[in-house]
Amino acid sequence: MSKVGENLSLANKFNHTTNHVFVFLEIFVHEGGIQSYVKDIFRAYQKLSADYKAEVFVLRDSPNSSNPWESENLKFYGFKTQSPQIGRFKMTLALLKCLLLQRPQHVFCGHINLASLIQTLCQPLGIPYTVLTYGKEVWEPLNARERHALTSASGIWTISRYSRDRACAANFIEPQQVQILPCAIDGNKFTPGAKQPELIAKYGLTNARVLMTVARLWSGDIYKGVDVTIRALPQIIQAFPEVKYLVIGRGDDQPRLAQLAKDLGVSDRVIFAGFVATEQLMAHYRLADAYIMPSQEGFGIVYLEAMACGIPVLSGDNDGSADPLQDGNLGWRVPHRDANAVATACIEILTGVDQRCDGHWLRSQAIALFGMDAFQKRLQELL
Template sequence: MILGVFTGLTEHGGIQRYGRHGAAVIATLARSRGEDYRFMGLNDSVGQHEIETAGVSFPVTGFARNKLAMTRAVMACARGVRLAYFNHPNLAPLGLVIRALNPAARYIVSTHGTEVWEPLPRLRALGLRCADRVTATAEFNAAKVVALQCVGRERIAIVPCALDPEFAPPTGAAAPRPHPGEPPIVLTVSRLMSAEHGEYKGIDTVIEALPEVLAAFPGVRYVVVGDGDDRPRLEQLAQRCGVDQQVTFAGSVDAAALRAFYAACEIFVMPSRTEGFGIVFLEAMALGIPVVGGNHGGTPEVWADGTAGFLVDHGDAHALAGRLKLLLGDCDLRARMGAAGRALVASNFSFDRFRQNFGALLV
């Protein structure tokens, strides 16, 4: 059988989405071979949940953060496991448990970004180093795994994130753009957590750049979709910068509302300091929206500066304002970059491409 162990599949977030995509590929492969599979979610609520993604349905058993119960469940099926997949380095020690009970079993561990940008605790690091294969979303992250976790580069496979098939527009279709005369909207989609601070995602920098942008384009609005305990601090920053009337914190929204926010904006911006990948960039690009991101982490591997959008150094509000003004003032440039982004997502970051890359590791 193939065993998949996940931090959670019912929750929102990039790692959870990556996990659902991986689970869909595993379930499809196992069914095609007549092989059993089982999925476990540490943070999912107790009981069995039915998940559907990319047109594939599969069950996952939740353990409500009960690590001991999940470890026992892993041990109970370890001897029948041909291949185990762990979608986060925090779960890697379970690979050692399976290996101890079933030396013939192989296991794979996925890494995503900041969680491997510092040395891992000893047991997690050992679990990662003993994995048969490790995945990374970008070469930048792979280099961190090599340098800080002491995993040989030859055992690391680059498997980038993918756009959800449900989110992708029909082939050849472009998202409707805002009507002429409507106030232009600059959009960020991000959680707002104090542990990360708005400065991690660059929201601080966008707010600080707004006075310069507004001096040239007085009608611009900045919309932030997402919520968290850092929101009050960011709201206060907008007040101090004198732009609180032009900034809207929309909070958490459902999928339909999120797509409407994307469709209403002219530019997507998230100049992060440390971004492992950034699935929200793929969503914006798939809808033909030019993007502005941080020239750091894995983001430069998604698009080259000046193609689907621009890359700016973290914290440089003046440089960011310049790029935003350039895009706001040139609708032809926005259209060209939007078209380039859509083509890039279709060719490099589709679910079909993910299925090929990830599926190759499972045979």
Template sequence: MRILTFLHDAFGGRGGIAKFNRDLLGALCSHPKVSEVVCLPRVVVDPVGDLPPKLRYWSWTAKGNWAYIAGEAAALTDPQWYDLVICGHVRLLRLMAPLRLRKKTPMGLILHGVDAWEPFGGDSVMREIHRLDWFLSVSEFTKQKFLGWTGLPPEKGLVVPNTVDLAKFTPGSKDEGLIARYGLAGKRVLMGMARLDTRERYKGFDEVMEAMPDLLTRHPDLVYIICGDGSDKQRLQDKAAALGIGDKVIFTGYVAEEEKVATYRLADVFLLAGWGEGFGIVLIEAMACAVPSIASNLDASAEAVMDGAFGLVCNPKDPPDLKRAIEEALARPKIVPAGLDTFGDQAFERRIHDMIVGRYHKA
């Protein structure tokens, strides 16, 4: 079985979508009935690193629009056609139309979050949506949003949540080097981690900072660490200063993958207190490191804490409710929630094998 995938980013990419796509490619390649997976990434910003066996990763397609179009043309003219095509992002759907020049092949779409919540693209995109044999969402929340505006039959929708490597993300003591780097000696740490993009001000950083002055009256040793970089960083720094908490909000910049586990372990509470998350992989990574975590009831992040079974849920736009959740989380012990392996990599692989590959492989 040969599979063709069009992805925004994966190996050599950053963030939750790239992580999901790396896990997806690994799971597809691990199925014994899959002979080859060909992937066209749109963006590569870091070294690609080691790749799974059976994966042909055309990193050259990330060199611009013409390179990506050339990659699609190369795939389209492959004399040995594919048994399955996967479009890894709703914004790439326009590129799927030329595939109709070849014989009909089952095609699926991966949905990650807010980009799929509202209509876009007009009739051309809707035509490609209604050609889909299935779509996979990382959350039930996003699945329902997508069904609401596309009118697709509900049975075409699959849900496979993000996954965490439970052998890598584990509890541990706070790293003394990082404590010294960020000046955390004697401090209790609230933490958030995300891309700081002016187009994505739904991450909840503003709301947590606005809660800090009141929290500091009861917890003077509290600091808020914001992990990530991007175009909105300066505005957030200016806001912290305007709130009089400039010395209580620490900006780490981008956290490299090799420092991520140690960084999570610095936290006493982890928050994803926004309203635009398609799932929230950072929550399950933090919980795997035994950090009490808070999700939002305004988006899909509540699914990452199993609607309160693994962590706390609050309305981040309700200041008393947000502060209530933070107070409760600060009082909780640092333990890994029982049952978190439902988001483990083995469970993820089984879901991909059963829901996707299992549908199409030739007996």
């Protein structure tokens, strides 16, 4: 194909006015907190003005993979290949052509690992860009190129005050340069309901008071605090002998956790449920009398999921969970490695006299602050 023909073909591909360009590492090939957050951005974007049009470039997604977000105002392009280098080259070329042909108003860089590329392409063309950050990837000092790309951006988004403060302290960023787009909860997807008898039977929870955690059980993720909650169980059992602890998730740390439960004499109280698919999570949340995760999170979407199901929550007291728990107004916050503090708070929750145990009130607060309507309004403000 001639150069002119190639350019005409590409122009036809990008055949509508583009307001925004989004660039991500991956969205559909794996499930996770970042991926869910990105999908919420798409869900909200599609409900904005019909005049808003965006191109979405995804480095590690298949180019022909179908997705429910493809629409007139969201066009997706995937660049997954056998060779990561070739995929990155193809995406860079396609992105540059899009920027030259469409001249979008703004580019949104979906990960710090892409920030240097976005800066290189956007700055010579005078196109402003914003870098989206989430948590740990920007909590430590970045290399010189990444830091320069971040500090040169016209904007930085993050999910919580804690993530903002950690990123700013580590990388010499002015806090006023960072804007917060918190995680969201779909109140239609996560709702209160009765405990399903078949799940009670499956996990042996008849007449039990159930504490629950949903977390990766990887040895690199012990900050999730499953081991701390297990250490708290003997003290909790003294007050509530019928307590059981349901742990949802999988990973290489499970043998250590199981041995810890055995050593403490509570192995009959700890149920490792393994992996549970997203569509089955709501029914599992409904099994819980309390959601317990004394962790260190960038935000902690699981707390919102539990609250939307009317389940009281416990988190760590030095992380991004301060936002979903509203500095303790919507839940218990304790030192994240303190088993005694976890036990004391769990006993308070199971006693049930605190307003934060009122499932109806808890759900209404969570949705008012972090429901999709609030998320869409905040996205509109930022755009």
